[in-house]
Amino acid sequence: MFIDYITLMLINLVAGLILLATYVYFGLDEPNQKRWIPGFV
Numbered sequence: 001m002f003i004d005y006i007t008l009m010l011i012n013l014v015a016g017l018i019l020l021a022t023y024v025y026f027g028l029d030e031p032n033q034k035r036w037i038p039g040f041v
Contacts, residue, residue, distance in 0.1 A: 019039050019040070023036055023039070023040075
């Protein structure tokens, strides 16, 4: 079975950018920053 690693890398990149954008939009002013730790580990 052929695995297209470029597609997997692009999916991972988009997921990371969505997580970062969500954190910047919702999480920067939040007093409880610890709830964002699992996403960035």
